[in-house]
Amino acid sequence: MTNQNIQQKQLKYYGLMEDLKEQILKGEIQVGDKLPSENELSARYQVSRQTVRKALSILENAGYIYAEHGRGTFCSELVHKSRNSKNIAVVTTYLSDYIFPRVIAGIDGALAKEGYSIILKNTNNSRSQEAKYLEELLQKDIEGIIIEPSKSQIYCRHMNLYQKLEDYKIPYVFIQGCFSKMSDKPQVLMDDCRGGYMITKYLIDNGHKNIAGVFKADDIQGQNRHKGYVMALQEAGMLYDPDKVIWFHTEDRKVHPYHGIMRLLEQKTQMDAVVCYNDQIAMQVMRALKDAGLKVPEDISVTGYDNSYMAISDEFRLTTIVHPQEKLGEMAAELILDLLHGGEDSVREKKILIEPELVEGNSCICRTENK
Amino acid sequence: MTNQNIQQKQLKYYGLMEDLKEQILKGEIQVGDKLPSENELSARYQVSRQTVRKALSILENAGYIYAEHGRGTFCSELVHKSRNSKNIAVVTTYLSDYIFPRVIAGIDGALAKEGYSIILKNTNNSRSQEAKYLEELLQKDIEGIIIEPSKSQIYCRHMNLYQKLEDYKIPYVFIQGCFSKMSDKPQVLMDDCRGGYMITKYLIDNGHKNIAGVFKADDIQGQNRHKGYVMALQEAGMLYDPDKVIWFHTEDRKVHPYHGIMRLLEQKTQMDAVVCYNDQIAMQVMRALKDAGLKVPEDISVTGYDNSYMAISDEFRLTTIVHPQEKLGEMAAELILDLLHGGEDSVREKKILIEPELVEGNSCICRTENK
DNA sequence: CCGTATTTGTTCGTATGTATT
DNA sequence: CAATACATACGAACAAATACG
Numbered sequence: 001m002t003n004q005n006i007q008q009k010q011l012k013y014y015g016l017m018e019d020l021k022e023q024i025l026k027g028e029i030q031v032g033d034k035l036p037s038e039n040e041l042s043a044r045y046q047v048s049r050q051t052v053r054k055a056l057s058i059l060e061n062a063g064y065i066y067a068e069h070g071r072g073t074f075c076s077e078l079v080h081k082s083r084n085s086k087n088i089a090v091v092t093t094y095l096s097d098y099i100f101p102r103v104i105a106g107i108d109g110a111l112a113k114e115g116y117s118i119i120l121k122n123t124n125n126s127r128s129q130e131a132k133y134l135e136e137l138l139q140k141d142i143e144g145i146i147i148e149p150s151k152s153q154i155y156c157r158h159m160n161l162y163q164k165l166e167d168y169k170i171p172y173v174f175i176q177g178c179f180s181k182m183s184d185k186p187q188v189l190m191d192d193c194r195g196g197y198m199i200t201k202y203l204i205d206n207g208h209k210n211i212a213g214v215f216k217a218d219d220i221q222g223q224n225r226h227k228g229y230v231m232a233l234q235e236a237g238m239l240y241d242p243d244k245v246i247w248f249h250t251e252d253r254k255v256h257p258y259h260g261i262m263r264l265l266e267q268k269t270q271m272d273a274v275v276c277y278n279d280q281i282a283m284q285v286m287r288a289l290k291d292a293g294l295k296v297p298e299d300i301s302v303t304g305y306d307n308s309y310m311a312i313s314d315e316f317r318l319t320t321i322v323h324p325q326e327k328l329g330e331m332a333a334e335l336i337l338d339l340l341h342g343g344e345d346s347v348r349e350k351k352i353l354i355e356p357e358l359v360e361g362n363s364c365i366c367r368t369e370n371k
Numbered sequence: 372m373t374n375q376n377i378q379q380k381q382l383k384y385y386g387l388m389e390d391l392k393e394q395i396l397k398g399e400i401q402v403g404d405k406l407p408s409e410n411e412l413s414a415r416y417q418v419s420r421q422t423v424r425k426a427l428s429i430l431e432n433a434g435y436i437y438a439e440h441g442r443g444t445f446c447s448e449l450v451h452k453s454r455n456s457k458n459i460a461v462v463t464t465y466l467s468d469y470i471f472p473r474v475i476a477g478i479d480g481a482l483a484k485e486g487y488s489i490i491l492k493n494t495n496n497s498r499s500q501e502a503k504y505l506e507e508l509l510q511k512d513i514e515g516i517i518i519e520p521s522k523s524q525i526y527c528r529h530m531n532l533y534q535k536l537e538d539y540k541i542p543y544v545f546i547q548g549c550f551s552k553m554s555d556k557p558q559v560l561m562d563d564c565r566g567g568y569m570i571t572k573y574l575i576d577n578g579h580k581n582i583a584g585v586f587k588a589d590d591i592q593g594q595n596r597h598k599g600y601v602m603a604l605q606e607a608g609m610l611y612d613p614d615k616v617i618w619f620h621t622e623d624r625k626v627h628p629y630h631g632i633m634r635l636l637e638q639k640t641q642m643d644a645v646v647c648y649n650d651q652i653a654m655q656v657m658r659a660l661k662d663a664g665l666k667v668p669e670d671i672s673v674t675g676y677d678n679s680y681m682a683i684s685d686e687f688r689l690t691t692i693v694h695p696q697e698k699l700g701e702m703a704a705e706l707i708l709d710l711l712h713g714g715e716d717s718v719r720e721k722k723i724l725i726e727p728e729l730v731e732g733n734s735c736i737c738r739t740e741n742k
Numbered sequence: 743c744c745g746t747a748t749t750t751g752t753t754c755g756t757a758t759g760t761a762t763t
Numbered sequence: 764c765a766a767t768a769c770a771t772a773c774g775a776a777c778a779a780a781t782a783c784g
Contacts, residue, residue: 011771037749048773053750061432069750070780085511087490095476105466108493117511118491119458122479140456140488141512313684383753408768419754424769440769441761 012047017055024064024075026167035065035073085141088336090118091133092148093125093176098280099306099325103175106329107146114337116143123150125218125250131158138164144336145172151250152177152220171339175332177220186339186350188332192221195321195356196228199303200275202319202358204236207367208273208301210244212264214257214285216277217247225305229275244269248281257281261288272300272367279304279311282318282363301364317361324354383418388426390416395435395446406436406444456512459707461489462504463519464496464547469651470677470696474546477700478517485708487514494521496621502529509535515707516543522621523548523591542710546703548591557710557721559703563592566692566727567599570674571646573690573729575607578738579644579672581615583635585628585656587648588618596676600646615640619652628652632659643671643738650675650682653689653734672735688732695725 023029035041038056042049056073059065067073088111092100108118119142123129130150137145138161145165149156156162156179165172174187203211213229216222226245233240246260257276264271265288274289276282282304286296296302304311304320311318331352394400406412409427413420427444430436438444459482463471479489490513494500501521508516509532516536520527527533527550536543545558574582584600587593597616604611617631628647635642636659645660647653653675657667667673675682675691682689702723 013771039749050774051772054771067750068781070748070782072749072781087511090491095472095479101466101472104491105493108466108491112493115507117507120461120475120479120489120491122476122483136486136488140458309680315686410768421755422753425752438769439762441763441767443762443768 012045013051013054013058016041016045016047016052017058020055020059021064024059025169027169029075031075031077033075034071035075037072085143086116087119087140087142088116088333089121089137089140089142089145090147091121091123091130091137091145093123093150095122098278099308099323102325103329106326106331107333108329109326110330110333110337116337125150127151127154127157131161134158134161134165138168138170142170144170144340146332146336147172147174148176149174149179149220151218152179153218153223155179156181171336173332173336173339175328180220184351186335188328188335188352189354190221190323190328190356191353192224192356193228193231195305196225196275197232198228198356198358199305199319199321200229200232201236202360203273203275203301203303203364204232204238206301206364209238209367210270211238211273211275212244212246212261212269212271213275214246214248214260214277214281216250216281218249222247222277225275225277244271248277257284258288261285262292265289265292265294273364274300274302276302276304278306279308279318279320280306282320283310286363297363297365303364307359311359311361316363318363319361320359322357322359328354383416384422384425384429387412387416387418387423388429391426391430392435395430400446402446404446405442406446408443456514457487458490458511458513459487459704460492460508460511460513460516461518462492462494462501462508462516464494464521466491466493469649470679470694473696474700477697477702478704479700480697481701481704481708487708496521498522498525498528502532505529505532505536509539509541513541515541515711517703517707518543518545519547520545520550520591522589523550524589524594526550527552542707544703544707544710546699551591555722557706559699559706559723560725561592561694561699561727562724563595563727564599564602566676567596567646568603569599569727569729570676570690570692571600571603572607573731574644574646574672574674574735575603575609577672577735580609580738581641582609582644582646583615583617583632583640583642584646585617585619585631585648585652587652588620590621593618593648596646596648615642619648628655629659632656633663636660636663636665644735645671645673647673647675649677650679650689650691651677653691654681657734668734668736674735678730682730682732687734688730689734690732691730693728693730699725 020035029035036044038049038052041052045052056065056067060067064076065073066076090104090107094100104118111118119140121133121137123133127150159181162172162182171186174182174185174189176189178185178187178189200211211233213226215226230240244264246257246264248256248260261274274285276285282302286302289296289300289302294300302318304318306323307320308323311320335352391406400406407415409420409423412423416423427436427438431438435447436444437447461475461478465471475489482489490511492504492508494504498521530552533543533553542557545553545556545560547560549556549558549560571582582604584597586597601611615635617628617635619627619631632645645656647656653673657673660667660671660673665671673689675689677694678691679694682691706723
């Protein structure tokens with residue numbers, strides 16, 4: 001089977017068929033257009049007329065074209081209608097139990113109503129995997145893609161694949177983050193900059209003077225939350241101290257934040273609060289603080305982000321930002337359905353920013369004028 | 372057009388095609404039979420081999436026959452779908468963040484290695500949804516199904532759909548549970564009976580005398596865990612008291628266990644331990660006990676099941692049974708791949724029972740001879 | 743309306759490659 | 764290894780429908 005697939009691409013009729021299909025999908029051959037005659041194709045591609053006919057017959061069976069005796073072969077109008085797989089691909093970075101399930105649940109809820117199914121792909125936050133899966137999906141029968149970009153901070157080296165999606169008229173929607181060069185594309189995400197601003201301002205308003213930060217370096221969300229953190233500090237006239245910020249990468253996410261905090265403590269850095277990238281990181285930071293003999297929130301305040309299950313336990317509640325997970329998934333699904341049904345121009349809001357909301361727990365304390 | 376139809380019957384390839392089709396429909400060529408070779412047909416009907424191939428290709432496209440390289444052309448069993456979609460459907464009951472994500476992650480990990488994709492379907496534990504999705508999936512391009520049955524305890528009314536899957540030679544694997552009449556089908560599940568037995572025996576061994584139980588009524592897992600609970604009691608020579616068992620249904624899962632415990636307490640039922648269907652229920656039970664002024668584990672011991680994130684928090688750790696979520700998904704994926712590649716008979720173990728493992732927390736106390 | 747060129751539809755012949763038995 | 768059977772490819776011829784001057 002695999003042999004066949006590899007060889008098929010070398011076959012003359014198969015190559016010709018693919019070539020013609022691409023021209024049709026790219027719109028170089030428009031609906032209703034007359035294709036070159038069999039003899040002309042045979043001359044142009046240097047193959048026999050039989051081979052041309054073989055290629056055309058595949059496309060005819062697939063519904064791309066139809067032949068009229070004595071007139072010619074034409075591009076079928078049914079090209080768009082033949083896309084009724086009712087499948088939407090969802091490409092995520094992690095299948096962890098952190099926030100992903102509810103986003104998927106939201107997407108599934110909205111899609112199931114319209115009879116659509118989810119094809120799930122998980123990149124493990126690897127860019128090469130993302131590229132591989134996009135190529136794979138281009139071969140599959142899908143109507144649209146909802147994608148959470150992998151390492152969204154790094155420049156996208158496979159822009160050509162997204163271009164191909166547009167050529168093939170397959171709509172796509174970014175969730176959670178977006179590559180910097182594609183900020184005009186359809187997307188649904190939190191206003192992370194504002195979220196970072198809000199939670200930092202909350203700490204400032206509660207009298208904190210030395211606010212450290214722990215941010216993820218390799219996605220756009222980390223960048224934006226950090227941006228908000230800086231904005232809040234500057235607005236309050238506080239100095240932004242890069243030494244108080246710990247940047248970690250996904251690959252060593254289990255090691256870095258813990259050791260980062262430890263290092264700050266060893267250096268006797270002044271700290272009365274730590275703004276964390278998310279709840280997961282906040283838990284790691286708190287473990288480090290605890291191991292160092294510090295109490296939260298008495299000695300130091302800690303904030304999270306996402307309002308995950310980690311933020312809520314019996315006694316302890318993390319001050320965090322609500323991540324409207326299901327809602328986000330639902331909105332992304334509805335956006336892609338709009339793009340599918342109405343076409344690109346019919347959609348008013350192609351970029352949806354969700355306003356963050358702060359949830360006050362007991363992981364922070366109010367330091368009014370003392371310390 | 373009408374002219375064409377009349378003339379088509381005079382065409383050699385069309386006549387041959389009709390002739391062969393009639394033989395298949397009349398049963399002169401049985402399912403699975405080998406057709407005469409192209410050369411033989413070409414000789415018998417006095418037409419060129421090209422003409423034979425044209426006739427055969429029509430029948431092949433229509434699904435009546437299929438050709439195998441080097442072997443011959445055969446009469447198709449049923450509408451033979453293109454078997455290279457590389458899609459496996461995964462039908463789950465809930466997309467909750469409880470244990471589902473890790474199972475999916477396990478499935479995805481194993482499938483992605485072989486280049487397969489997941490098509491996700493979520494029944495919300497509704498049998499009618501399950502039936503609807505199975506019909507939908509029969510229309511889709513899938514190679515196999517991994518299914519967590521909805522309300523596995525209730526008799527399955529859409530057995531015909533599973534029969535259809537077998538007719539179409541689409542393999543399926545049950546996970547988590549299985550309908551009672553289909554216990555010989557491929558499946559991967561925990562030995563829930565043994566799990567229920569182990570955790571109950573643990574309580575007995577630690578001196579508990581009055582062990583209540585909370586079980587889910589509408590899935591086979593609840594039945595099995597309850598069976599193990601009863602086995603452990605009987606083995607220890609303890610009376611099984613149905614009044615100490617609370618059965619709840621999925622629909623009112625948020626209400627029942629809490630109120631059930633409250634009712635038992637109001638009736639002043641003697642209780643020194645509660646065996647719970649899973650961690651989620653254990654948390655609800657513990658909330659009820661707490662609201663009633665009882666302390667865990669000092670006044671009463673509580674056990675869970677699944678070893679979910681709920682079982683582990685800073686101070687409190689639930690005594691529970693490990694649910695090897697990723698491993699289960701991985702095994703299910705590998706089983707379906709085996710069924711796909713090797714055929715049904717090649718697989719040794721079609722039924723995989725995972726041995727449970729007990730994790731001791733601090734939600735139980737040892738009552739040696741007092742009380 | 744006719745004739746011619748173009749284009750697809752059908753059929754035959756031939757050759758080589760590749761998988762299976 | 765040889766025989767068998769399907770897969771691909773090329774060349775040629777004629778038929779039938781259509782377009783156009």
